[in-house]
Amino acid sequence: MVSQLSSLNRRQWLKSTVAGVAGLAVARQLLTTPARAQHEVDRSAKRSEPVRISGNENPFGPSQAAQAAMLQAMEKSCRYPFKESQELIALIAAKEGCSKDNVVLGVGSGEILDIVGFHFGLQKGEIVAAEPGYTQLMRAAEAQGGKSVWVPLNKKLEHDLPAMAAKMTDKTSMVYVCNPNNPTGTVVNAAELKAFAIEASKKMPVFIDEAYLDCADDYEAQTAVKLVAEGHNVVVARTFSKIYGMAGLRMGYGIMPAKLAKEVKPLSTGSVNMMGVVAATASLQDATYVAETRAKIKAGRDALIAVIKGLGKEYAEPQGNFVFFKTGMPIKTFQEKMLAEMVQVARPFPPMLEWARISIGLPEEMAVCHAALKKALA
Ligand SMILES: Cc1ncc(COP(=O)(O)O)c(C=O)c1O
Structure with a gap:
C-alpha cells in the first residue's frame, strides 16, 4: 500500500514537474512570441462559460509591453518592489505634472478610496456624494463613524453639482465626484466641474474619481488633475484596472495635496506587488496602447448603444467602458434572462432597480450579449 501510494505520488510529482517545465517553456516562448497572438488563442478557448461583462473589466489588456515587463521581472519577485515603486512614482509625477509628494500608490485605486474614506470617517464628518454612484469611499468613511449625504443624479443621470453644493454645510468633511460616474457612465461638464471643485475646495477636499476617464472621448479636457498641482484641495484617483486592463494586478494611485498624502499613507494595510508595479510602469510608457484601447472600447460602446436604441430602451450617455440602460423589468428578472443566454450582467444599483449596467x-463576447439582449428585451 505504502509503495503503491509513494509510486502514485512520484507519478503525480513527475506529472506536475513536466507541467511546470512545460509552463516555463510557454513563458519563455511568450517572451519571444508577439503577445497579441497568445492573447487571442487564450481568449477564444473560454467560450463554455457565461460571458462576464459585469465587472467593468477591460479584456483588451494588459498591453503587450506590460506582459513582457512582467515576464522579464518574474525572477525579481523574490524582492520587495521598493526601488521599482519609487521609479513608478517618479513616472506618475512626471505624467501628472505634480511632485512625487503628491502621489500615493494603492493596491487598486480602491485602496486610495478606502484610506481617504477612513481618514475623513475618523473625523466623523459628512461626505456629500451622488446616488446611484460608486460607494466605496463613503462605506469606508461610514465604517469609522462618518456619515454619507446622498444627492440624486439629475435627469440626464449626471452629477447634479448645484444640488450637491446646496447640501454642503459646516459638517461636510469631503465631497466625492465620480467622473465618469459608475454605474451611469456620464461625465460632468468640464468647466462646471472645475468651477465647482475650485469653489468647494476652499472649504473641504474635493475627491474626483477618474477611474474611467481614460475611456472618455476627450480625456485631456476632462481631467481635474491639474487642480492638485495648482494648489487646490483636490484629490484625483486613478487606476490601472480599467483602460490598462490590469484589474487582477491591483494597481492604482491618488494625486493629492502633500499634507493629505502624508496623513493617509499610514492608513494603508496592503502594499503593491512587483508584477503590478512593473506592468504599470511599462503601461505608462506604451504610447499607442491607450489610444488603441480607447477606440476599441468606444466601438463596443457604440455598437451596444445601437442595439439598446433599436430595442427602444432609454440609456444614460456613457463615456466609460460600460452602458447603463432601462430594461423595463426588475433587474433580478433581467439578470436571470441574460444568464439563461450565458451572459452575466452587473448587480442591481438601487434606487434604479429597473436599470442594468453592461x-x-x-x-465576440459582445456579439453573444447583443443576441441575448434582443431575446431578453423582445
Ligand atoms: C468608480 C470606481 N472607482 C474605483 C474603483 C476601484 O477599482 P480598482 O480598485 O480596481 O482600481 C472602481 C471599481 O470598479 C470604480 O468603479
Missing part, C-alpha cells in the same frame, strides 16, 4: 467585452 461592460464592454471582446467583440
Whole structure:
C-alpha cells in the first residue's frame, strides 16, 4: 500500500514537474512570441462559460509591453518592489505634472478610496456624494463613524453639482465626484466641474474619481488633475484596472495635496506587488496602447448603444467602458434572462432597480450579449 501510494505520488510529482517545465517553456516562448497572438488563442478557448461583462473589466489588456515587463521581472519577485515603486512614482509625477509628494500608490485605486474614506470617517464628518454612484469611499468613511449625504443624479443621470453644493454645510468633511460616474457612465461638464471643485475646495477636499476617464472621448479636457498641482484641495484617483486592463494586478494611485498624502499613507494595510508595479510602469510608457484601447472600447460602446436604441430602451450617455440602460423589468428578472443566454450582467444599483449596467467585452463576447439582449428585451 505504502509503495503503491509513494509510486502514485512520484507519478503525480513527475506529472506536475513536466507541467511546470512545460509552463516555463510557454513563458519563455511568450517572451519571444508577439503577445497579441497568445492573447487571442487564450481568449477564444473560454467560450463554455457565461460571458462576464459585469465587472467593468477591460479584456483588451494588459498591453503587450506590460506582459513582457512582467515576464522579464518574474525572477525579481523574490524582492520587495521598493526601488521599482519609487521609479513608478517618479513616472506618475512626471505624467501628472505634480511632485512625487503628491502621489500615493494603492493596491487598486480602491485602496486610495478606502484610506481617504477612513481618514475623513475618523473625523466623523459628512461626505456629500451622488446616488446611484460608486460607494466605496463613503462605506469606508461610514465604517469609522462618518456619515454619507446622498444627492440624486439629475435627469440626464449626471452629477447634479448645484444640488450637491446646496447640501454642503459646516459638517461636510469631503465631497466625492465620480467622473465618469459608475454605474451611469456620464461625465460632468468640464468647466462646471472645475468651477465647482475650485469653489468647494476652499472649504473641504474635493475627491474626483477618474477611474474611467481614460475611456472618455476627450480625456485631456476632462481631467481635474491639474487642480492638485495648482494648489487646490483636490484629490484625483486613478487606476490601472480599467483602460490598462490590469484589474487582477491591483494597481492604482491618488494625486493629492502633500499634507493629505502624508496623513493617509499610514492608513494603508496592503502594499503593491512587483508584477503590478512593473506592468504599470511599462503601461505608462506604451504610447499607442491607450489610444488603441480607447477606440476599441468606444466601438463596443457604440455598437451596444445601437442595439439598446433599436430595442427602444432609454440609456444614460456613457463615456466609460460600460452602458447603463432601462430594461423595463426588475433587474433580478433581467439578470436571470441574460444568464439563461450565458451572459452575466452587473448587480442591481438601487434606487434604479429597473436599470442594468453592461461592460464592454471582446467583440465576440459582445456579439453573444447583443443576441441575448434582443431575446431578453423582445
Ligand atoms: C468608480 C470606481 N472607482 C474605483 C474603483 C476601484 O477599482 P480598482 O480598485 O480596481 O482600481 C472602481 C471599481 O470598479 C470604480 O468603479
